[in-house]
Amino acid sequence: MAWVLIVASLVVLWVASLCKIFYTSSSPSRNSFLTTGGAFQKRNVLLVVAHPDDESMFFSPTISYITSRGHNLHILCLSIGDADGKGNIRKEELYQACAILKVPLQQVKTLDHPELQDGFGRVWNHTLLAKIIEGEINSHGIDLIITFDRYGVSGHCNHRDVHYGVRKLLRDTPQGNIEAWELVSTNILRKYIGPVDIWFSILDAMQHSGEVMHCLLNEHPQKSFLAMAQHSSQWVWFRKLFVAFSSYTYANMLRRIECI
Numbered sequence: 001m002a003w004v005l006i007v008a009s010l011v012v013l014w015v016a017s018l019c020k021i022f023y024t025s026s027s028p029s030r031n032s033f034l035t036t037g038g039a040f041q042k043r044n045v046l047l048v049v050a051h052p053d054d055e056s057m058f059f060s061p062t063i064s065y066i067t068s069r070g071h072n073l074h075i076l077c078l079s080i081g082d083a084d085g086k087g088n089i090r091k092e093e094l095y096q097a098c099a100i101l102k103v104p105l106q107q108v109k110t111l112d113h114p115e116l117q118d119g120f121g122r123v124w125n126h127t128l129l130a131k132i133i134e135g136e137i138n139s140h141g142i143d144l145i146i147t148f149d150r151y152g153v154s155g156h157c158n159h160r161d162v163h164y165g166v167r168k169l170l171r172d173t174p175q176g177n178i179e180a181w182e183l184v185s186t187n188i189l190r191k192y193i194g195p196v197d198i199w200f201s202i203l204d205a206m207q208h209s210g211e212v213m214h215c216l217l218n219e220h221p222q223k224s225f226l227a228m229a230q231h232s233s234q235w236v237w238f239r240k241l242f243v244a245f246s247s248y249t250y251a252n253m254l255r256r257i258e259c260i
């Protein structure tokens, strides 16, 4: 009997969390991410990821937030994800996913650099990364970067190196007119409780000022699922489960990267 109650309360909690997501994301607030009080200012945002599918699997609440509010989003994917020799397919899948996520395809760039190849144990040169990202910033007038944090959500070394590449760039760009935010990696328990994690994220964000931390709820979690489904070569049963149960499908916690 007890397990029936537990399952029932989990279902109720899950549904209540989804309601909260749909309700909150449809009511705009003034001091939200990218809008600090005053008039609307269109931002040029660059999302830097390591592999095709990182954008759909981890960053879709952020992408949806940025594009639905009329900002300009560019995506830089630093490899074609060729660890299994499927790089050319995966690159195409990224474009299909971006079409679902409403990111203009001419603003999506993938690299296939010999020194930046997908794989565990492949060390990516932070100086090289910083140089490449800086080039992207200059050619598109980027004023804000979003990327992984130092753990990189799944702990993948390529994700972590991308973070350090951005950090290096910030350190080497002394004028400091570029704002950078990182996707906060949560612990394993919070990572797999789906929409229920939003309560932890909202509480976390409330304890910090909007200068430092934001919790972005995903207006369209079903769109994330659809975007991830475009990555057909990756769309196996355990990834379907991952996307359904991952809290990154429902909300993103972003933290400002401070460089000292």
Ligand SMILES: *[C@@H]1O[C@H](CO)[C@@H](O)[C@H](O)[C@H]1NC(C)=O
Binding pocket: 125, 126, 127, 128, 131
């Ligand atoms: C890293 O990349 C930079 C710039 O391309 C290069 O000058 C440097 O030698 C590289 N470092 C290593 C360890 O390969």
Ligand SMILES: [Zn+2]
Binding pocket: 050, 051, 053, 054, 156, 159
């Ligand atoms: Zn990845």
